[in-house]
């Protein structure tokens with residue numbers, strides 16, 4: 107039992123260490139539904155040269171934003187920020203969808219897609 111507890115501690119310490127990174131930039135695989143959400147909303151501005159939105163995979167544009175932390179980005183996506191409309195014109199997106207969509211756009215691995 108004590109061993110188990112110790113393991114749990116190690117595990118949660120690891121978890122919180124991950125959580126304290128500025129943001130998880132690991133790319134995600136969007137679900138089919140999330141892909142549709144992306145096509146119908148975010149993509150119209152975030153994959154649109156000349157748009158003031160940070161473009162998908164553009165590290166220079168995303169870096170200072172990612173530094174705010176993923177949680178702050180999700181919140182700003184939901185409430186809107188400057189020229190980014192509240193919710194990014196996605197009425198059905200859940201906070202989990204926003205998180206996935208943001209990772210999708212901010213991750214360097216998906217650049218150019």
Ligand code: HEC
Pocket residue numbers: 144147148149150151152157158159160171174178179180182183187188189190191193194195196199204207208
């Ligand atoms: C109508 C155009 C438009 C759409 C649609 C849109 N965005 Fe944006 N988005 C912007 C613009 C413009 C900015 C830059 C705002 C600024 O000046 O900081 C932005 C910024 C952001 C940021 C950075 C926020 C920050 O705190 O710096 C996130 C995250 C984001 N968008 C997520 C999304 C997601 C997710 C979607 C789709 C659900 C989406 N956006 C759809 C225009 C759009």
